[in-house]
Amino acid sequence: MMVEDEYIRLIFGLKLKQIRTDKNLSLFGLSKLSGLSKSYLNEIEKGKKYPKTDKILLLSESLEVPYDHFVSLKLDKNLAPIGDILQSKILKEIPLELFGIKENNLIDIIANAPAKVNAFISTIIKIAQNYNLTRESFFLASLRSYQEAHNNYFEDIEIDVEKFAKSYHLDLSKRISSAHLEEILIEEFGYKIDDQELSKYDNLSVLRNIYIPKNKTLLIDKNISEAQKTFIYAKELAYNYLEIKDRLYTFPWVKFESFDQVLNNFIASYFAGALIISRNSLTEKLTNFFELEEWKPLKLHQIIKHYNCSQETFYQRLTTILPKYFNIKNLFFLRFTHKEDSLEYKLSKELHITQQQAPHANRNHEHYCRRWISIKTIQDLEKSSKERATFGIQISSYENQKNEYLVLSSATPDPFREDINRSVSLGMLLSPHLKKKLTFLKENTFEKNIVGVTCETCSVKNCAERIAAPARLEKRNQHREIAKTVDTIINSYS
Structure with a gap:
């Protein structure tokens, strides 16, 4: 991870360069406008210098941009992946020098890159999190990053x-x-x-x-x-x-x-x-559905049945329409598969709009939380005659986190693989905006469950659904305690 001062300088430089180029100003033009030298502005944009308060105020007035926007470390969406990669370990782990690339040169290339390159950067970050990607997985991660960068709407x-x-x-x-x-x-x-x-x-x-x-x-x-x-x-x-x-x-x-x-x-x-599933038709139907005073699942099923599509196609279409036409952008799509009599549920497809919500496909072969409605609908299907899809909805509240999601899920047998069942789920972050959009979303309308991500990382006590010990969590806690003891011993000799 980059040291804080270096990171702050780079973020400020990236912001200044983006604002300048958005306003079609050259460095020479900004110099004339602000009275600051061209060489000084160039060093700021390259992250070599951080201007003093009076210089930031001068740039703020010259470019008509709020002072708070300049000093904030928050990046606009099209630059957010750059911030992620600067803060990640990936630049340190890739042997850039083997390719004759200096880190600062790479950052400069990234800063000048179009939106599609940012999708590629997001992919690199995912690779840093999942080291054992196959070529197919790499391409799918690249595609998913591209979708997420555009809120999955084209x-x-x-x-x-x-x-x-x-x-x-x-x-x-x-x-x-x-x-x-x-x-x-x-x-x-x-x-x-x-x-x-x-x-x-x-x-x-x-x-x-x-x-x-x-x-x-x-x-x-x-x-x-x-x-x-x-x-x-x-x-x-x-x-x-x-x-x-x-x-x-x-x-x-x-x-x-x-x-x-x-x-x-x-x-x-x-x-x-x-x-x-045309956008105009679905938008109209969803608008009417969201205005219902009470939750009526039959109405949702009727909307789905209106279209000649699978459950998966419908749920995926929601990921394109909800962000664009209802401004519901913090959402995820998940597809789980399960072989009957197996303990493993596989996350075979995922998409995250705006935020990186859990769960993600895990590379550690850990056991996903059985409290997820995505898994419960599969379990309900396997207990049924399987003549029709099973449906479920719940509010998933993460342990030790503030985030809560309204999650809809349905499960069906895989039509081409024997003894394989799958579920598709759509999760929407609970927020004042969502509650305003969904008139039927009131207190106690839906069951709320405390959920984890995987059993191995979950601290929920006395969980009836747990099928594996919180081994990774316990190991992490053990290492933390060891580190504290070591610090105590070292300090005692100081």
Whole structure:
């Protein structure tokens, strides 16, 4: 971690440079405006000098920026990853000198980088936290950082969806069927669709489809649901309408050659979700739902049923609509999977908007808290006949923390893997803004549970759901006590 004085200088320099460039001022221009020398301003921006109070006041007046904004260590969102990387150990752990890069030069490069590079920086930070990432995990972390940097909302794709719908006379306010999309694929883009070929291969049961570009043939599993088929067709339409050539050919993917393929897969998936669940339609329905005086889960189920989509597609679509149209930005999406009779629940997909909420996929094979509604809905499903999804909602209150989340979850069997069940969950940070938006969110409306992250790090006493001792917590406490004793002994000899 950087020493505090160095960090403060760098943060101030980054802020000054961002404000100056936002106002289209050169160093020469700012020098003329403020009366400070160009060389002095350059040293400030590079983090070599920190101006005295009178100089900060001069810059504040010259640039029409509040003094408090200049001296605050809080960075704007597009620079926040830079602050994270400056405070992390990653710059010290990467042997930059092997590549002829000096730390200050790298910081200068970062400060001049566009938003996409900041997404890459966030990825580097995640790598610092998870050392054993595979190439696939690295690409997915990169993509997740890119999504989070944009609050998972992409206006250009939304507009393309609406243009597509207008071109092909699709009414986005109504339920989109696979038959609608299949006709466009065949008539407009020359597709051949075969739902028999895949069933000839026993080892391909995990695949939903294969696309063969040579003759535009789409092989699909004959057993997929109507919602899954609609999503697959919508993705194929996205690849064609957006003229995406560098793409993946299976769903789920078997192999990939580059990050561009992973990114393009996301773009096509986003297009598909936005086509099946249009932003205008969903925004209208959610507005009416949030204005209900009482919590009525049946109304939420009716909204979901209006769209020809899976539970996962709907919950993921909420992560794009809630931040943009309802200003509900502190939220997360989680997908857990569980093999029946196994003690392990795997966090197989996650997305965190604005804040880094727990839990994250852990690399230590620890046991996630069983008090999470994400896990309880899976347990409820496994106790049921599995003929329909199970649903749950709770307020999750973290032990020893102030944060509380309203979490919705649903669980279904995995349609392509035997004895595997999964849940998808959406968590929203409880805040005055959320309570104002959700009229039905009143005191005692929902059950509140004290939750941890993993059993190994949890200090909750007498937990009936605990399946592992708080080993890591105990070890950390033991080390802390040893350190105190060592300090006491050293001080006694001083």
